[in-house]
Amino acid sequence: MxxxxxxxxxxxxxxxxxxxxxxxxxxxxxxxxxxxxxxxxxxxxxxxxxxxxxxxxxxxxxxxxxxxxxxGSDAFQFSSCVRERHSTRRGVLSMVSSIFYPLGFVSPYVLNAKKTLQHLCTNRSDWDQPFPTSVEQK
The missing domain is CATH 1.10.10 (Arc Repressor Mutant, subunit A)
Structure with missing residues (x-):
């Protein structure tokens, strides 16, 4: 194993x-x-x-x-499988919710996605409306 x-x-x-x-x-x-x-x-x-x-x-x-x-070595490793998601508020929520990180090592990376989701919610973007390229580039 x-x-x-x-x-x-x-x-x-x-x-x-x-x-x-x-x-x-x-x-x-x-x-x-x-x-x-x-x-x-x-x-x-x-x-x-x-x-x-x-x-x-x-x-x-x-x-x-x-x-x-x-x-053997004492190393912590993880791998991920990134699936393409739609650039919508629903897609960002789906991606953020699917990440399991019990030790918090990936928190700095997930934070950007959460901030994007917060921005989309604050602007009351529609759930299935593609968001502007300025938001997508973040």
């Missing part, structure tokens, strides 16, 4: 599966201690373990971090 839906009910289970798989794959490279920490002391992205000596904890932390780094 290369991608999964952000916030899905299955997300914690998928994250734990990916961690366990990484521990299995990289156990020979980083040792069974690091793999056991990932397998039995992690939940999603939280680790909880206690050791008797500071040096042991630092060494295990370094091994665990390296194991997780080798497993």
């Amino acid at each position: 290369k991608v999964h839906i952000f916030g899905a009910a299955s997300s914690p289970g998928i994250a734990n599966y990916a961690l366990n798989r990484a521990a299995d794959v990289y156990e020979n490279k980083y040792g069974s201690d690091a793999a056991d920490i990932v397998k039995y002391h992690f939940y999603v992205d939280d680790e909880l373990i206690s050791v008797s000596r500071v040096e042991e904890g630092v060494n295990l932390a370094k091994q665990t971090i390296e194991l997780c780094k080798d497993a």
Whole structure:
């Protein structure tokens, strides 16, 4: 699996599966201690373990971090499919309403469309009337 839906009910289970798989794959490279920490002391992205000596904890932390780094990158990516919409008040509302952005990364881009919609509503444009090219260029 290369991608999964952000916030899905299955997300914690998928994250734990990916961690366990990484521990299995990289156990020979980083040792069974690091793999056991990932397998039995992690939940999603939280680790909880206690050791008797500071040096042991630092060494295990370094091994665990390296194991997780080798497993893959920690990157947030998204893709979109833009459908052509009519240049009308209804089309702008449809486009703005169809965007799902739970973390708000795309808010600066959506804001321009919302401002255009606000302008069209303030001017009481008809829902299906094409708007002027001056508005369309914004």
